[in-house]
Amino acid sequence: MRRIRSTLATLGTLGAAGVLALAVPCSAFAANGFLVIDGVRHDSPKGCFEIPHLSVVFNVSDVPALVHNVPGCAGGFVQIIPPGLAAQVPGTHSVFLG
Template sequence: MRTARRAGKALGACAAAALLALASPAGTAQAAEGLLYIDGTEHEEPSGCYPLGDFAPPKVTNLTDETAWVWSGPNCDGEVKQEIAPGTTAIGRGRSLYIE
């Protein structure tokens, strides 16, 4: 009887794990690995949209494993104006920056 209960518990745990694996959304977003600097402000493991300011274009240093995209509008809307590749520094000529 004890063996049957143990086997039942083990099967139940396996079934629960399988259900959790199937319920997880595919392609979940992850932050870029590394550092992103916008005018000297450090962002560790950056992810999402960052404002670039309204007046002087900022210096952006992308030390991550992802490309950073500079957008013409605030909140990463409008059109992509520039890409800043991993390991490079550029002047961000737009209003916001997106990185995954």
């Protein structure tokens, strides 16, 4: 019983390490594709984009866009725009891709 628990713990640790190894390098690169905010195209988007007024945001990238209800992508996000979809975003918000 002790050997099974030890093996499961080792497999869990290796699995978690594998997920981290794959996730961390991806976050350092810009998204593939582009983001359109009110008709303005942003190629290979990465980071925070301010939404000063009511805007349509079209996410044509390979990662979800996270909409924050405050400028500067501070705090938690209030909406997710999945790849390939558009959403109307209220003013004084911000969108993060990365």
